[in-house]
Amino acid sequence: MATPIFAVLAALAAAALFAAASAVGNGYVFFAGYVVLQYVVLATGWNILGGYMGYVNFGTAGFFALGAYCTVALGKLAPLPVPVFMLAGGLVSGIVGLLMGYLTLRLRGAFFAIATLAMAVVLQTLIVNWDFVGGASGAYVMRPAHAPILGTDYVRYLCVLMLGLAVLAVTLARAIERSRIGYGFAAIRDDEVSAEAAGVPTLRLKLFGATLSGALMGMAGAPFPYYVTYLDPASAFGLGYAINGVAMPLVGGTAAWPGPLIGAILLGTLQQLATVTISSALNLLIVGLVLVGFVVAAPNGILGLFRRRPAAHDASRRRFLRLRI
Amino acid sequence: MDISLGLLGNAIVSGLLLGGFYAAVSVGVSISFGMLDIVNIAHPVFIVLGSYGAWLLGVWLGLDPILAGLVLTPLFYLLGAAIYQVYHVSFERRGDQAMRGIAFFFGILFITEVLLILAFGVDYRSAQAIYVGPSLHLGGIELPLRLLVPCVVGLAMIGALQLFLSRTFLGRAILAVAQDPLALRLMAADPIRIKRIAFACSIATASLAGAFLIVIQPVEPSVGREYIGRVFAICVLGGLGSFAGTVIAAMLIGVMESLTATFYGPSWSPAVAFGFLLLALAWRPAGLLGR
Amino acid sequence: MSAPLLEVSGLGKRFGGFIALEGIDLAVAPGERLGLIGPNGSGKSTLVNCISGTFRCDLGSVRFDGRRLDGVPPHARTRLGLCRSFQLPRPFAGLSAADNLRVPLEYAARQRIPQAEIRARAHALLEAFGLAAKAERLPAELTQIEMRKLELARAMAGQPRLLIADESMAGLSHTEVDEILELLLDLNRSGVAVIMIEHIMRAVMQFSERLVVLVAGHKIAEGLPADVIRDPEVERAYLGE
Numbered sequence: 001m002a003t004p005i006f007a008v009l010a011a012l013a014a015a016a017l018f019a020a021a022s023a024v025g026n027g028y029v030f031f032a033g034y035v036v037l038q039y040v041v042l043a044t045g046w047n048i049l050g051g052y053m054g055y056v057n058f059g060t061a062g063f064f065a066l067g068a069y070c071t072v073a074l075g076k077l078a079p080l081p082v083p084v085f086m087l088a089g090g091l092v093s094g095i096v097g098l099l100m101g102y103l104t105l106r107l108r109g110a111f112f113a114i115a116t117l118a119m120a121v122v123l124q125t126l127i128v129n130w131d132f133v134g135g136a137s138g139a140y141v142m143r144p145a146h147a148p149i150l151g152t153d154y155v156r157y158l159c160v161l162m163l164g165l166a167v168l169a170v171t172l173a174r175a176i177e178r179s180r181i182g183y184g185f186a187a188i189r190d191d192e193v194s195a196e197a198a199g200v201p202t203l204r205l206k207l208f209g210a211t212l213s214g215a216l217m218g219m220a221g222a223p224f225p226y227y228v229t230y231l232d233p234a235s236a237f238g239l240g241y242a243i244n245g246v247a248m249p250l251v252g253g254t255a256a257w258p259g260p261l262i263g264a265i266l267l268g269t270l271q272q273l274a275t276v277t278i279s280s281a282l283n284l285l286i287v288g289l290v291l292v293g294f295v296v297a298a299p300n301g302i303l304g305l306f307r308r309r310p311a312a313h314d315a316s317r318r319r320f321l322r323l324r325i
Numbered sequence: 326m327d328i329s330l331g332l333l334g335n336a337i338v339s340g341l342l343l344g345g346f347y348a349a350v351s352v353g354v355s356i357s358f359g360m361l362d363i364v365n366i367a368h369p370v371f372i373v374l375g376s377y378g379a380w381l382l383g384v385w386l387g388l389d390p391i392l393a394g395l396v397l398t399p400l401f402y403l404l405g406a407a408i409y410q411v412y413h414v415s416f417e418r419r420g421d422q423a424m425r426g427i428a429f430f431f432g433i434l435f436i437t438e439v440l441l442i443l444a445f446g447v448d449y450r451s452a453q454a455i456y457v458g459p460s461l462h463l464g465g466i467e468l469p470l471r472l473l474v475p476c477v478v479g480l481a482m483i484g485a486l487q488l489f490l491s492r493t494f495l496g497r498a499i500l501a502v503a504q505d506p507l508a509l510r511l512m513a514a515d516p517i518r519i520k521r522i523a524f525a526c527s528i529a530t531a532s533l534a535g536a537f538l539i540v541i542q543p544v545e546p547s548v549g550r551e552y553i554g555r556v557f558a559i560c561v562l563g564g565l566g567s568f569a570g571t572v573i574a575a576m577l578i579g580v581m582e583s584l585t586a587t588f589y590g591p592s593w594s595p596a597v598a599f600g601f602l603l604l605a606l607a608w609r610p611a612g613l614l615g616r
Numbered sequence: 617m618s619a620p621l622l623e624v625s626g627l628g629k630r631f632g633g634f635i636a637l638e639g640i641d642l643a644v645a646p647g648e649r650l651g652l653i654g655p656n657g658s659g660k661s662t663l664v665n666c667i668s669g670t671f672r673c674d675l676g677s678v679r680f681d682g683r684r685l686d687g688v689p690p691h692a693r694t695r696l697g698l699c700r701s702f703q704l705p706r707p708f709a710g711l712s713a714a715d716n717l718r719v720p721l722e723y724a725a726r727q728r729i730p731q732a733e734i735r736a737r738a739h740a741l742l743e744a745f746g747l748a749a750k751a752e753r754l755p756a757e758l759t760q761i762e763m764r765k766l767e768l769a770r771a772m773a774g775q776p777r778l779l780i781a782d783e784s785m786a787g788l789s790h791t792e793v794d795e796i797l798e799l800l801l802d803l804n805r806s807g808v809a810v811i812m813i814e815h816i817m818r819a820v821m822q823f824s825e826r827l828v829v830l831v832a833g834h835k836i837a838e839g840l841p842a843d844v845i846r847d848p849e850v851e852r853a854y855l856g857e
Contacts, residue, residue: 056427103607110364111561113427115606117366118554118599125596136592180722180731187708187719193670194706196690197699199724199774203689239550243435246428255710281442288435295428296415 007171014163022156030159034227036268037162038220042241043248043260044169045216048176049209050246051254054189055105056113060245062120063093063214065127065236067221072133072141072231081148082161082223089222090215096123097214098207105206117242124237138232141225158223169216173257185209217245240284244268247291253303262302334466336587337580342472344579346541348572349479350534350552351559352486356527358557359566360503361520363412364427367434369549369556370441371528375401375535376544377441380450390452391478394536398529405528408433409521434549441546449543457540475537480572482533486526487568499523503566551595558602621646621681621809622667622698622778628675629659629666636662637833640676644778644809651824651841652813655853659833660813661703664780668700669693680778694724697777701784703813705767707755713766714738714751717773724774738773745769745799761792768799778809785816793819821845829853 001009021029042060050056067089074080074088104115128136147157176182184205187195196202225231244267252263267290271283298305350372357365375394382393416426451457456470490496502519538544559578563570578601582594624642628635637659644650654660665671667678669690678685680698688696708716717738721729729737742748745765750758758766764784771779781800785793797819804810814820820827820841827844829837831853837844844850 058431103603106607110358110427111606113364114366114554114557115603118558118602121551121554121599122596122603125593125599129590129592183711183715183719183722186711186715190708190710191706194702194708195719196670197668197694197702197706198720198770199691199694200719201689201691201723239435243431246431250425250428281439284435285439285443288432288439292429292432292436295425295432296411299425 003171003175006174007167010167010171011164014167018160018163021159027153027155030155032269032272034155034159034162035272036265037159037166038224039244039248039264039268040166040261041162041169041220042217042245043252043264044166044173044257045213045220046245047249047254047257047260048173048185048216049213051249051259052173052176052182052185052189053206053209055206055209056246057116057213058113058242058246059100059116059118059120059123060217061237061239061241062116062123063097063217064221064224064241065233066093066096066123067218068224068231068236069127069133070218071222071225072139075141075225076132082158082226086161086165086219086222090219093218093221094211094215096218098211100214101207101210105203105210120237120242124233127237128233134232136233138230139225140230141228143226143229154226158227161223162220165219170257170261172212172216173260177256181205181208240287243284243287243291244271247287247294249301251290251294251301253301255300255303259301259303266302331465332587333584336583338466338468339472340580340583341576342468342476342579343541343583344576345476345479345572346472346537347555347559347579348575349475349482349530349537351556351563351571351575352483352568353527353530353534354556354560355563355566355568355571356486356499356530357524359560359564360499361523361527363409363524365430365524365527366427366553366557367430367437368527368531369552370434370437371401371404371531372535372538372552373441373544373546373549374437375532376452376539376548377445377450377535378532379536379539380452380544383452389454390536390540391454391474391533394533398532401532402525402529405525406521408528409524412524413517413521438546438549445546447545447547449545450539451543452536452539454540471540475540479534479537482530483568483572486530490568495519495522499526554595554602555598558598558605561602562605619682620644620679621648622811623679624663624667624676625679626676627663627666627673627678629662629671629673635833637666637673640830640835642828642835644811646777646809647804647807648809649804649823649825650809650811651820651827652811652830653815653817653820653827654830657832658830660830661782662833663830664700664782664813667780668698691723694720694774695726697726697775698780699724699771699774699776699778700780701767701771701782703782703786705755705763707758707763707766707770709755712752712754713747713758714742716755716766717741717769720770720773726775741769741773746795761788761795764788764796765799768796772803776808778811779803780811780813782813783815785814785819797823817845 021033042064046057046060070089070092071085074085100116100119104112104119127133133139143154145154146152147154176185184195184200187198187200188202188205192202221236224236228235248263248267249260250263251267252261253259267287270286274283274286294301350369354365354368357363357368375397378397379390379393382388382396383390388396412426412429416429456474459470461468461470461473490500498519499522502516502523555578559571559574562577563572563574578598581601582597585597586594620643622642622644624640627637627640629637640663652660652663662671666673669685669688680693680696685693708719711719714735718734721734721737739748739751742751745768747762747765747769750762755763755766768781768784771781785796788796793816800810800812800823812820812823824841827839827841828835829844829850836853837847837850
């Protein structure tokens, strides 16, 4: 299926989803739905670097918060429409992803993962000490009563934006998977030295992956201040984002684009239910248990459970099988 | 001028004492990551577990925290052995699954932290001991006992570990397995058992290190997170697996943090270790082959 | 004597205090078949890594087609036509055999091959190596010799002008060695220079036009194969006392 067709189908599916949610009549669906959609983008963005290329990023929270704080900072200068903030957040996060990539992508495996964690803390410290955006005490953001264009309530509008971003992220991920770049990513994931010898410009591709991954995660964070109306470093940099960023793709399956989608929807919904019914502290316990459980027992995630034997035909599906993160 | 020098002197001394403590905190990772190649990023949360253990024994039995830490060490040893078994069966045996191993410990980190929150709540806990409070005064330099005692005991612990590794058969087997598991097997020693013992030792250090922690500062469940970067920064800077290097790197980071906190404010100190780590990794990409 | 395709001058490489290579001079003419032999640990693989760019050489230089390769990363060298295979096959474990060839076809070719052609080329290459039946299988499902053939096929997919075949025959049976030998000779007939690094003397003697001997990081002999193996120093150092 060619990419443009897929994009149209995905957009239609998203529109149908939105219509169904509106029909439910309970506004809470949009509050919860926004969070799940946000995780779809985060997980998909993470997976480009983590699943396709094998570089596990523990600093998801850093990029997410960067996008959010970009909105806060720019918002103080000029009240721009949220889509513009999303682009700005994506740009800034993309550049930071590039820089971080340049510093750390020459490291292998474990060192890269630790470096991403370090980067997130450095970013957090910088934000905590930056009074313009409220420092440690945080910043309040006024959420407009009505959405532009649509005229509905604002959270519904944010959901539409996030749906659009999710469609973009998934389409992009799928397009990469099947492209020349996707093969390069897979080669790097499987054996970087061998990839170099096969002519793959590994550094260039790694930087591209880091930039794209960072940009998507930043765009996911950009509307966040309008969703929560009060943003402080503790919540923006919450390690919940770091663990979900890792757990959702791992649980869903990192080999292809449906994996992070499934993982985000599953774990995201689970956590929303847990927050409402039990407690929010148990959220992280659940995610931690699920992550450990899957990592130990089902290494290829949910995707891997369905595609255990090689199909006789389609060669591109071969990559669902062996997972080496 | 005088005040500045005094301030500087105190900052450096505190930094060195803090460094001794940081070394005790990092030595466990020096073993698990430096010698066994196991990326146990959950190590700091075990230290926090150790803190709560020491606190509990203090509340129940009135035990001195460091004594409590010693008492609980065998328990932590067993915990470490159990975790290694799970890790080995799930990951090491399946081959190149390093990243999934990291995700495993990441999950353990969160699970443990949340269990601590559920058990103890998010309030800060402190320990009571005769050396929390008073300081030694040596020629204008203040040596707070709550920093001095953990530093000294911590360095003693590291010294004892070093002796164990270099003088006993088991210790040398651990050093050997770090370098060449196959040769070890040919010498009729079981590498898996040796690695399990080594990993158990690394977690055992968390008991005492946790006691040090709660002596030095109040503890709540998420306090471990700021130590993840510190600990790995220290291990990487110090040269993986070298205790002497770990101590020196720890002192360096301790002094840098202390100076930053004194002259720029404590809200900047978390970035120091992490910043160092990023720079160190950018300059010495350990793990690449002779580039 | 035409200009050499590959020219190594005064190459030196050390790891800490250990000198792996010292003062290596080597030249390979276009289309030539060079054999490189030496005991284990003599620095053969290090030399390959230095030539291919995986290692940075400390002293000396490597020239390909007249231009110096200082600071040129391995992937760029592959694109120039300097390809190598690995001693221990390093396939892309998550990709099928056909996809394993796709990667170098997409990236290593000097001119971009249109997408539609790539699949066809990959299959053609697999055919030539007798691997067509295993096109959609993962490398883990291949036999020893099939893995080595895949390894060579990957190196050849890059349209090399010079191929360094690093111990591609290790551990293979007599007939399997002949198979690989034939494939390399075929490649050479199409104009590709080949440096064969081997321990299997029969293959090296049959294949090489010229022979170079490396011992403990130094080149101790070079010349016609028949002459080189009669050199007493070579006999002593390599062929055994």
